[in-house]
Amino acid sequence: MMTQAINKLLIANRGEIAVRIIHAAKALGIPTVAACSEADMDSQAARLADEVHLLGPARADKSYLNVEALLGALKATGANAVHPGYGFLSENADFAEAVIAAGAIFVGPSPETIRRMGDKAEARRTAQAAGVPVVPGSPGELFDVASALKAAESVGFPLLIKASAGGGGRGIRLAENARQLSEEFPRSQREAQTAFGNGAVYLERFISKARHIEVQVLGDGQHAVHLFERECSLQRRRQKIFEEAPSPVLSPLQRETLCASAVRLTESLGYTGAGTLEYLYDDITGEFFFIEMNTRIQVEHTVSEMITGIDLVQAMLRIAGGEPLGLQQSDIRLNGAAVQMRLNAEDPARDFFPSPGLVEQLLWPNGEGTRVDTHLYQGYRVPPYYDSLLAKVIVHGADRTEALSRARTAVEHTTLTGMASTLALQGELLQQPWLHSADFHTGTLETWLAERRSGGAA
Amino acid sequence: MAESTVITPLPGVFYRKATPESANFVEVGTQVSAYTVIGLIEVMKQFSELTAGTAGRLSAFLVEDGDPVEPGQVVATLNDE
Numbered sequence: 001m002m003t004q005a006i007n008k009l010l011i012a013n014r015g016e017i018a019v020r021i022i023h024a025a026k027a028l029g030i031p032t033v034a035a036c037s038e039a040d041m042d043s044q045a046a047r048l049a050d051e052v053h054l055l056g057p058a059r060a061d062k063s064y065l066n067v068e069a070l071l072g073a074l075k076a077t078g079a080n081a082v083h084p085g086y087g088f089l090s091e092n093a094d095f096a097e098a099v100i101a102a103g104a105i106f107v108g109p110s111p112e113t114i115r116r117m118g119d120k121a122e123a124r125r126t127a128q129a130a131g132v133p134v135v136p137g138s139p140g141e142l143f144d145v146a147s148a149l150k151a152a153e154s155v156g157f158p159l160l161i162k163a164s165a166g167g168g169g170r171g172i173r174l175a176e177n178a179r180q181l182s183e184e185f186p187r188s189q190r191e192a193q194t195a196f197g198n199g200a201v202y203l204e205r206f207i208s209k210a211r212h213i214e215v216q217v218l219g220d221g222q223h224a225v226h227l228f229e230r231e232c233s234l235q236r237r238r239q240k241i242f243e244e245a246p247s248p249v250l251s252p253l254q255r256e257t258l259c260a261s262a263v264r265l266t267e268s269l270g271y272t273g274a275g276t277l278e279y280l281y282d283d284i285t286g287e288f289f290f291i292e293m294n295t296r297i298q299v300e301h302t303v304s305e306m307i308t309g310i311d312l313v314q315a316m317l318r319i320a321g322g323e324p325l326g327l328q329q330s331d332i333r334l335n336g337a338a339v340q341m342r343l344n345a346e347d348p349a350r351d352f353f354p355s356p357g358l359v360e361q362l363l364w365p366n367g368e369g370t371r372v373d374t375h376l377y378q379g380y381r382v383p384p385y386y387d388s389l390l391a392k393v394i395v396h397g398a399d400r401t402e403a404l405s406r407a408r409t410a411v412e413h414t415t416l417t418g419m420a421s422t423l424a425l426q427g428e429l430l431q432q433p434w435l436h437s438a439d440f441h442t443g444t445l446e447t448w449l450a451e452r453r454s455g456g457a458a
Numbered sequence: 459m460a461e462s463t464v465i466t467p468l469p470g471v472f473y474r475k476a477t478p479e480s481a482n483f484v485e486v487g488t489q490v491s492a493y494t495v496i497g498l499i500e501v502m503k504q505f506s507e508l509t510a511g512t513a514g515r516l517s518a519f520l521v522e523d524g525d526p527v528e529p530g531q532v533v534a535t536l537n538d539e
Contacts, residue, residue: 385471
């Protein structure tokens with residue numbers, strides 16, 4: 001095993017996460033290089049880093065996704081480690097491999113692990129091998145009603161009949177019971193044959209009211225621990241908007257079972273660094289099913305930090321520098337509750353159309369338990385070339401009620417002018433009774449947004 | 459022969475085709491209507507169609523495929539023969 005200390009860190013990312021990584025490196029006494037596109041040379045990260053290296057033009061494929069330019073940056077600056085942040089090349093096994101081949105440290109898991117968990121079928125097999133439940137499905141393709149009915153006994157109803165060659169939501173039929181399955185199965189086969197030229201279908205359990213719950217893990221290659229779970233059910237077009245930790249609906253026993261399964265899977269991988277295991281949680285049966293692993297830091301890692309007091313980005317850097325985890329599971333305590341509200345440069349009144357612009361007035365909340373992760377400053381021009389995340393307002397409280405109450409104050413005490421944003425929408429969201437009673441699933445936010453539009457609630 | 463211009467209201471990146479493998483939406487010299495899509499503007503990972511706005515013959519592109527654009531920038535010119 002390579003044990004090499006990090007003496008200079010290249011940040012292969014931008015925006016708020018680049019700033020977040022600089023803070024963590026600073027706390028550990030590691031000098032930083034901000035690798036920036038032409039559009040980001042006056043960014044907050046460029047201002048805060050010890051050095052700035054120009055990667056290339058604004059377009060991401062010519063800068064933040066340009067492996068050659070990033071390897072050039074390593075060479076030119078003498079940095080011996082790369083933190084990829086999230087998005088861009090953070091889950092690109094070839095990039096991780098290239099960094100290692102260049103003699104530097106990739107802050108994250110091994111390229112083999114990234115590749116393995118990036119392949120959905122392989123990730124499912126890995127989870128099953130570690131005894132982690134996955135969404136129940138037929139073991140393979142089915143060719144007649146009798147075998148479908150037999151497979152349905154273990155899959156359970158309601159279930160989906162899915163075309164093997166389908167995708168993007170096409171070629172899917174719902175069956176609530178055996179009678180419907182008998183009727184729908186041949187139809188599905190014919191439909192699949194007509195639509196995709198391949199009549200092969202399989203069965204998968206349908207979870208009508210699923211929550212998205214994910215477990216934060218940290219591993220040093222030998223041991224792994226969890227930092228409890230996050231509830232991220234409030235999504236629009238699969239983009240999370242509002243996240244919290246812990247999940248408001250799990251019992252202590254469910255939490256223990258879920259988090260232990262995540263640690264089991266993480267240890268079976270010999271995982272190094274921070275990772276997240278995503279699960280679907282069935283509100284009706286109380287079952288949870290692994291869906292995928294993200295082998296990087298996530299946008300919403302902050303709420304896990306708030307409830308455990310552990311700095312995840314610092315932990316990633318220490319582990320990458322060869323230090324052991326130095327944490328036992330019993331050292332990690334769940335303290336209170338935290339929520340994160342994403343402020344995006346999007347206009348909710350115009351179907352979330354992007355709204356880059358010049359930051360005019362800017363005032364952040366600073367009440368107790370309140371944290372803001374952002375790359376904005378007054379007079380900063382938000383470039384149109386990258387994602388729309390402007391800031392994350394994160395609030396901690398002794399319990400969920402206090403966290404939500406502080407969140408309302410935090411939103412009221414935030415001023416951001418110069419562009420449309422999701423700030424006011426977060427304020428409105430915090431007034432919804434179903435948010436306070438935690439009565440939601442992954443479809444709730446979109447339903448609410450649609451009702452809000454048609455109901456004329458301005 | 460009157461000239462008119464196609465202006466982008468949005469900042470972002472201008473593309474002349476839907477995907478790197480596709481053909482261009484329109485070629486120089488093509489007759490277009492007000493509703494003809496001449497390109498896409500990518501802003502914060504969302505794509506919006508840019509239409510000609512007026513009918514005419516597309517006489518020139520002032521922006522290359524994949525170039526950054528600013529709001530108000532002239533992307534192409536049209537003339538009405």
